[in-house]
Amino acid sequence: MTDWSTETLHADYAQSLKVGTLIYDSETEHQRLRVFENGTFGRVLTLDGVVQVTEGDNFIYHEMMAHVPIIAHGAARRVLIIGGGDGGMAREVLKHRDVTHVTMVEIDAGVVEFSKEYLPGISAGAFDDPRLELVIADGADFIRQTAGGYDVIIVDSTDPIGPGEVLFSDTFYGHAKRALTDDGILVTQNGVPFMQGEELTNTMRAFRALFTDATCYLATIPTYAGGPMAFGWGTDGPARSTPPEVLRGRFEATGITTAYYTPEVHAAAFALPGYVSKLIP
Numbered sequence: 001m002t003d004w005s006t007e008t009l010h011a012d013y014a015q016s017l018k019v020g021t022l023i024y025d026s027e028t029e030h031q032r033l034r035v036f037e038n039g040t041f042g043r044v045l046t047l048d049g050v051v052q053v054t055e056g057d058n059f060i061y062h063e064m065m066a067h068v069p070i071i072a073h074g075a076a077r078r079v080l081i082i083g084g085g086d087g088g089m090a091r092e093v094l095k096h097r098d099v100t101h102v103t104m105v106e107i108d109a110g111v112v113e114f115s116k117e118y119l120p121g122i123s124a125g126a127f128d129d130p131r132l133e134l135v136i137a138d139g140a141d142f143i144r145q146t147a148g149g150y151d152v153i154i155v156d157s158t159d160p161i162g163p164g165e166v167l168f169s170d171t172f173y174g175h176a177k178r179a180l181t182d183d184g185i186l187v188t189q190n191g192v193p194f195m196q197g198e199e200l201t202n203t204m205r206a207f208r209a210l211f212t213d214a215t216c217y218l219a220t221i222p223t224y225a226g227g228p229m230a231f232g233w234g235t236d237g238p239a240r241s242t243p244p245e246v247l248r249g250r251f252e253a254t255g256i257t258t259a260y261y262t263p264e265v266h267a268a269a270f271a272l273p274g275y276v277s278k279l280i281p
């Protein structure tokens, strides 16, 4: 009989992925962790049936969270990643040769070790890059204590349940702002607005109180079902108004190859449909 992995994150909507070869399946103390091979998406990691990352479509999520703020900033040297245990975000950030230091703060050492073993293609060697400093700690504790000085902070978190919940609090956002340089940029994973609108509204309310430029931008990621995903964007700098030709010049100068990000997609991602704008207070 065909085995399907069914995600029931949302009350009235589910998606299923066919489990080709089951590679890992274990009931941990807290959750069921599975890795399986799917014909379309390659290796898929689920926690309690909720897709965390797939080999096939992670490039969209990671490219859009890493390159949009770094290219828009134009001179990012120090980057902080909160969460990101699978290593895909570090992979994209470290493609920027001008980035001299990346701090990655992941709460669960097990996610890092597991990803290295079962999903090595996601981090693609990022954990061996000498510019990467891996800190195993709660991102909220870290950010309260750090001296800061980050040009870009990327919050690559789980949904706002369990350990990830604190990464969606006003207090956390306030500390994140303090950890940024004057023109630094904060970007956050904010779920799928059609399905998780309140999550976006809450983050945007906090960002509006903290930053002179607070909005979100969008990308469509097939396994995050229900429409485009939103990424929170907060800065006191002028990065969002960088002209498209300047974005293109900066991107070409990096020599980076991407499969989703282009400077044109970057600019267009900030154009919001009416139903998303309505969610921003």
Ligand code: SAM
Pocket: 051, 052, 053, 061, 082, 083, 084, 085, 086, 087, 105, 106, 107, 108, 111, 137, 138, 139, 140, 156, 157, 158, 159, 163, 164, 165, 166, 167, 189
């Ligand atoms: N993109 C995925 C999604 O939304 O389905 C999630 C990415 S996954 C890399 C998120 C990571 O955040 C997990 O490895 C988790 O352990 C980590 N995380 C959750 N809460 C955290 C916290 N308070 N501090 C640091 N990392 C945390």
